[in-house]
Amino acid sequence: MASLIHSTLQPNTNPEINTAILEMDTINRLPSKNKVVRTQLEDGVFLTWQDLCVSVSNKKSGTKSILQGLSGYARPGELLAIMGPSGCGKSTLLDALAGRLGSNIGQRGEILVNGRKQALAYGTSAYVTQDDTLMMTLTVREAVYYSAQLQLSDSMSKSEKKERAETTIKEMGLQDAVDTRIGGWGVKGLSGGQKRRVSICIEILTRPKLLFLDEPTSGLDSAASYYVMSRIAGLGQRDGIGRTIIASIHQPSSEVFQLFHNLCLLSSGRTVYFGPASAANEFFTLSGFPCPTHQNPSDHFLKTINKDFQQDVEQGLAGAISTEEAIEILLSSYKSSERYEQVRKQVAEIYKQDHGELETKRSHASFLTQCSVLTRRSFVNMYRDLGYYWLRLAIYITLCLGLGTVYHNIGHSYASIQARGALLSFIASFLTFMAIGGFPSFVEDMKVFERERLNGHYGATAFVISNTLSAVPYLILVSVIPGAMAYYLPELRKGHEHFLYFALVLFACMMLVESLMMIVASIVPNYLMGIITGAGIQGLMILVGGFFRLPNDLPKPLWKYPLHEIAFHKYAYQGMFKNEFEGEVYPNNKVGGPPIITGEEILRDLWQAEMGYSKWGDLAVLLGMIAFYRLMFLGIIKANEKVKPMIKAFISMPPKQNTQVTVNPSSTPLHGEMM
Numbered sequence: 001m002a003s004l005i006h007s008t009l010q011p012n013t014n015p016e017i018n019t020a021i022l023e024m025d026t027i028n029r030l031p032s033k034n035k036v037v038r039t040q041l042e043d044g045v046f047l048t049w050q051d052l053c054v055s056v057s058n059k060k061s062g063t064k065s066i067l068q069g070l071s072g073y074a075r076p077g078e079l080l081a082i083m084g085p086s087g088c089g090k091s092t093l094l095d096a097l098a099g100r101l102g103s104n105i106g107q108r109g110e111i112l113v114n115g116r117k118q119a120l121a122y123g124t125s126a127y128v129t130q131d132d133t134l135m136m137t138l139t140v141r142e143a144v145y146y147s148a149q150l151q152l153s154d155s156m157s158k159s160e161k162k163e164r165a166e167t168t169i170k171e172m173g174l175q176d177a178v179d180t181r182i183g184g185w186g187v188k189g190l191s192g193g194q195k196r197r198v199s200i201c202i203e204i205l206t207r208p209k210l211l212f213l214d215e216p217t218s219g220l221d222s223a224a225s226y227y228v229m230s231r232i233a234g235l236g237q238r239d240g241i242g243r244t245i246i247a248s249i250h251q252p253s254s255e256v257f258q259l260f261h262n263l264c265l266l267s268s269g270r271t272v273y274f275g276p277a278s279a280a281n282e283f284f285t286l287s288g289f290p291c292p293t294h295q296n297p298s299d300h301f302l303k304t305i306n307k308d309f310q311q312d313v314e315q316g317l318a319g320a321i322s323t324e325e326a327i328e329i330l331l332s333s334y335k336s337s338e339r340y341e342q343v344r345k346q347v348a349e350i351y352k353q354d355h356g357e358l359e360t361k362r363s364h365a366s367f368l369t370q371c372s373v374l375t376r377r378s379f380v381n382m383y384r385d386l387g388y389y390w391l392r393l394a395i396y397i398t399l400c401l402g403l404g405t406v407y408h409n410i411g412h413s414y415a416s417i418q419a420r421g422a423l424l425s426f427i428a429s430f431l432t433f434m435a436i437g438g439f440p441s442f443v444e445d446m447k448v449f450e451r452e453r454l455n456g457h458y459g460a461t462a463f464v465i466s467n468t469l470s471a472v473p474y475l476i477l478v479s480v481i482p483g484a485m486a487y488y489l490p491e492l493r494k495g496h497e498h499f500l501y502f503a504l505v506l507f508a509c510m511m512l513v514e515s516l517m518m519i520v521a522s523i524v525p526n527y528l529m530g531i532i533t534g535a536g537i538q539g540l541m542i543l544v545g546g547f548f549r550l551p552n553d554l555p556k557p558l559w560k561y562p563l564h565e566i567a568f569h570k571y572a573y574q575g576m577f578k579n580e581f582e583g584e585v586y587p588n589n590k591v592g593g594p595p596i597i598t599g600e601e602i603l604r605d606l607w608q609a610e611m612g613y614s615k616w617g618d619l620a621v622l623l624g625m626i627a628f629y630r631l632m633f634l635g636i637i638k639a640n641e642k643v644k645p646m647i648k649a650f651i652s653m654p655p656k657q658n659t660q661v662t663v664n665p666s667s668t669p670l671h672g673e674m675m
């Protein structure tokens with residue numbers, strides 16, 4: 001029925017009649033006589049774009065056009081599929097419509113929401129990216145429920161949020177896998193299709209009225225693709241909400257193709273066809289490219305317009321022509337078709353109707369709720385991910401048993417002074433150095449954070465606070481248990497208060513190394529490069545810390561000032577040495593010297609420690625450095641979001657300023673700024 005109305009829709013000069021036809025057309029797509037759905041349509045999102053051009057500029061190659069004068073619309077209750085060969089501009093169109101284009105990309109033309117230029121508030125729209133960046137240690141239920149707690153407003157009760165999560169899981173057909181862990185490399189978990197559906201679940205928790213999906217079926221077999229797409233299509237008219245769904249898709253099977261209401265077929269950034277998916281076959285036939293019997297229509301469309309692999313295309317009975325020629329024929333056939341006129345008219349009609357302004361604000365969970373939920377989620381993830389702390393704990397225990405036996409019963413002789421210094425320096429340098437082992441797990445956390453941040457689930461401050469809090473119990477564990485072995489087996493200074501100080505310095509150093517690695521991860525988000533960079537920085541700090549080369553022997557420019565002063569090892573060594581030697585006396589072996597040597601003399605003359613402040617001063621500096629490093633990490637994340645696009649825009653500025661392309665004012669993320 002709907003396609004019949006579409007294919008018989010005639011241009012009409014009376015706008016009121018056209019409006020009525022358009023509304024009828026949309027409403028008739030809904031399940032018949034479903035009054036609730038019909039009224040809800042008015043609350044839906046009508047998205048239109050007209051003469052949309054997108055281009056990218058860079059200094060070397062000038063301006064490259066990606067999308068050229070596209071017009072189209074997406075309406076509530078409908079699924080619009082964007083198809084075309086690889087590199088034709090599908091993702092770019094999706095990004096442009098979602099307001100996610102990078103700032104080095106210029107955009108011209110008009111994109112309207114409900115006929116107005118308006119931003120989509122948080123929760124009104126959602127974007128499901130191509131890759132499934134999920135926490136692999138969580139089960140489906142946990143992942144969706146944590147996300148519900150993060151995204152949904154505090155005005156909803158816990159049980160309502162739980163129910164929303166359960167309903168959404170069922171909507172996506174994941175009820176049989178609720179308690180299965182997501183899994184990832186090395187850990188078997190969900191299948192690719194199930195992961196896709198978890199990603200979609202997380203994004204539709206806020207019940208967005210507009211849903212963008214970038215290749216939701218990539219990497220899935222045809223059965224999984226159909227299952228995922230049928231669930232997506234079903235969302236269009238669920239819960240009495242007319243949802244507008246736009247998905248880019250590579251190569252749908254004929255079953256999947258039948259789920260589409262409208263089709264936007266692109267070739268090199270130009271529209272080959274826009275209109276009802278069911279009428280595309282007829283358009284190709286009328287243009288001289290009929291789909292051979294027994295061939296999947298979508299395969300035929302893509303084969304006809306794919307010029308990556310030059311081939312001759314069969315044109316009706318007229319023989320073979322090149323792909324370039326076929327595309328030109330289709331482009332001009334579409335431009336001169338009634339369908340093209342209808343699209344322009346429908347865009348104009350939507351513009352004329354007043355569908356009202358969308359909600360300007362939907363509330364998130366409060367900042368405190370976000371911090372608490374993120375801390376709990378991160379704690380569970382650290383507990384389940386063996387690589388985060390458990391493996392490190394096992395290695396530390398082995399290493400500290402080794403240290404304990406090598407330095408066993410260190411004694412109180414003059415020679416033990418050097419041995420104590422070496423042991424403490426080894427612990428403060430190399431034991432903490434190994435904290436970089438958790439870097440890969442942290443990089444995975446960062447990826448999840450980046451996706452959730454871009455989708456507006458929470459802000460960078462909540463992430464940094466929760467990551468810090470959730471790590472504390474584990475760091476206490478890995479500093480106290482192996483630390484006790486390394487302290488008591490060699491019989492370092494007696495007195496539990498001295499062990500407590502030793503463990504506190506160890507804890508602070510590990511936290512510092514983790515903070516340093518967070519900074520590295522925010523700049524170099526790659527395992528190998530990150531570990532090498534982190535190891536390099538720490539190697540330098542150990543070198544200038546004041547043990548391997550005494551502070552007064554360090555060359556003054558650079559090595560002593562500022563490197564020695566800013567290396568946290570300086571304060572760790574000094575604090576541990578003061579804790580070990582202050583107030584103690586040792587026999588003196590020096591010929592002609594006094595019979596004993598005091599701890600203060602050892603600190604001042606042997607280790608050249610700064611004696612103007614106590615060991616607590618050194619600990620305070622270490623704790624201050626943790627706060628500084630974490631704030632720096634937060635600053636880098638925030639600056640990255642603001643400065644990176646500016647740098648990109650600057651680098652890719654075209655050689656001449658007379659480009660016609662204007663920078664898209666809506667290229668900042670659609671969602672509101674968060675802490």
Ligand SMILES: Nc1ncnc2c1ncn2[C@@H]1O[C@H](COP(=O)(O)OP(=O)(O)OP(=O)(O)O)[C@@H](O)[C@H]1O
Pocket residue numbers: 056066084085086087088089090091092093102105250
């Ligand atoms: N930021 C950018 N800088 C330079 N070129 C870009 C940028 N974004 C997209 N392009 C180019 O624009 C063209 C279209 O890219 P897009 O990712 O939209 O294609 P696609 O149809 O989604 O491809 P695929 O199906 O392979 O994902 C490609 O040639 C791509 O190289």
